[in-house]
Each structure stands twice: as C-alpha cells, then as structure tokens.
Amino acid sequence: MSAQLSERTGERAWVAAGTELFVAELAKVEDFASPTALPGWSVGHLAAHVHFNAEALRRLVSWAASGVESRMYASADQRAEEIESGSRRAPDELRDLVAESAAGLAADLDALDEAAWDAEVITAQGRSIPARQIPWLRAREVMVHAIDLGTGLTFEDLPPDFTTELLVDVVRKRARAGEGPALAAWLAGRTTTAPALGPWL
Template identity: 45%
Template sequence: MTILIGATPARTFDDARRWAAEGTALFTAAIDRLEPAGYDTASQLPGWTRKHLIGHVAANADALGNLISWAATGVEKRMYASPEQRNADIEAAATRPADELGAWYLRGAEELEEAMDGLSPEQWGHEVITAQLVTRKAGDVPWMRAREVFVHAVDLGVGITFADLPDDFLLALADEIRTKRGLSDNDLRDVAGPLPEVTAWLAGRPHALVDAPELGPWL
C-alpha cells in the first residue's frame, strides 16, 4: 500500500487513550518475555541495550506525568530537567538490576495512567511544553505515550513486529511520520507494501520493502 496525504482519518483523543493502554500492555508483555540476563543484551536501537530502552520508556512515563501534573495544577513542570540530564538518567538506568528496572517501568506506567484518568476535560485542553520545546495541548500526551510503548515494544527485539500493532494506530503513525519528514505523495509513489512494513520504513526501522529509499532515524 501507499500512504496518501489526507487519506488517513484523523485520530481522536479516545483512540489515543486506547492505544496508550494497549501499547503499555504490549510493552509489559515484551518485558515479561525476558529473563534477567536478557536485559543486558542489545536492543534493536543502535548503541542501546534493552536496559537502556526500558529505562527510557520508564523515564518517559515519569516525564509525561510531569506534563499531566502541569495540566492539572497550572504549575509549570517540564518533562526533563535538561537534555543532558535525560541522557544521563538513561545511561544510569542501564546499570540498574533487572528487577529494579522492571519495577520502575511498571510503577511509572501505572502512575501515568492514574494521573491521566484524573484530568478533567478542561484540563486536557491546557497547554504544556514537550521535551522538544513544542507547545501542545495536554490532550496530546496519550498519543505521545502510545507511540513510545508500541514502537519501543518492537525495538526490544523479543519477536514483536510492526505487524503486531493495531492497523488504525499504524495508519495514524505513518501519517504523522510522513508529515514530519515532509514526504509528499510523489515521494511515496514507488513505495508499496503491507502497512506494517511501510510504517516500519517510515519510522527508520528494519523492513521488508524492496528498493525503498533509506530514511534516517525517528523517535
């Protein structure tokens, strides 16, 4: 298939909440497949072990929780103290014991879900600032979390692929990445294949497409 501009239905807030929950369940199931020694082996992201990746996803829950707190209280609370601190925290996570790292991930995922459940419709409309210094509505946080848990469940390298992700999520993800990469219909004219493979290609992940141009990393 080819992803056409404007062909993908706009995602809704309810979609994003559902995907965040489903993605969290998938990422949790991926961790459950690991033996303690498996945490130290390489993930599918260059230079990162699975510990790096799990630490990143755990820290992301805490960081997005900061944005939810900001929306709830009106008191500014940035995702991370600084890019340098974020990177240092991920490196530190790679040295933590597997059981400690897994417990951190589970705690953060549960606390984020509870915090999101507590926001009112008005609070979801409050503006927050992402780690990329982009002003967004708090209502975008569930989508941000869904991307993290679904895509990184694949990146863990435990046998989960883009084909295991929901089609409606893949359509929304492909549409967003295509837009962010500035790819037009003409750019995609010769790229055809199953939706999971096209989305993996757009996301800069391994794929089975033939003759698709190389794209740089994303997320």
C-alpha cells in the same frame, strides 16, 4: 461523545494496549545487556527510557492540571543520564519501575478535567501542544519500543488503526524535517529507491 473525547478514548486504549505489550515482551528478556533495534541501546537502556518517559509525561500532565510549568526534562543531558544510570539497574527492578510509572501516568491522566486537556504544554523537542496529545505521545512510545526490544514482535502485531495514525505522524515529522519530497516520491511509487531517513523516535 465529542470528537476530541472520542479521540482521547481511542488513544488511551492504545496506551493501555501498548503498555501491556511492552511489559509482556520485556518479561521475555532475560539478558538486559542484550542489544535492541536502537543503536547503542541495550534492553536495559530501552526499559529505563520507557520508565523515565512515563515520569516525564507525568510532569506535563501536572503542568496541564496545575498551570505550573513542569518540563519533561531539565535538559537533554538529564534525559541521557537518567537512561544511562537506569540501564544499570537490576532487570526485576526495571520491570517493576516500568509497570509502576505506567500505572501512575494512567492515574494522572484519569484525573484531568476537560479544561486541563486543552492546556498548552511543551514537549521535549520544544513543540507547544495541548495536553490532549499526551496519550498519543505515550502510545507511540510503548508500541514502537515493544518492537525495538527484539523479541520477534513486528508492526503487523500492532493495531491497524494505530499503525495508520503512526504513519501519518511519521510523515508529518519527516515533512517538518525537510524529508517530505523524497518520502512522497517513494510512497507514491514514483521511485523505487527508498530515501535515506534520519532518526524519528
């Protein structure tokens, strides 16, 4: 098995486990108007976001498979409007949408051939990435947002190999945002003061 194939297999397993976790935690919530760990977002907002994220990633998979450009979102406004309108849907409808779009994304990923996995697509943040990184984008969404639901789940409940990769991803993004030196000093134990960090996911 090639290193790239092994990596994709591991990330696909994280997607499946994270999806199962998010769906299970979402089923515990009765009041979708209740707040989450994300400022200004209710459970309804978070559920809508996870659903529409799957649909957006499906557009990237389609791009990789067909070669026809298909961006995740037409604009930041479109993304915000989808989440806001989606948050007002009935809880049972949102639960169904989350499960259905996740299944659709999994099926689309299953259908990609080897050449398509190397095709370049563009994320919502404007980064050009190979399609083989799409499963990771989804894995971190479902894993981290399962915690954000506020049902009592913590990072200690996530797979250790996933949290290790998540740390690497977070540090890389912090470094690109200019937050690397302060974070490095703190993580290296050279200061006891945690740096003030901007939003990440």
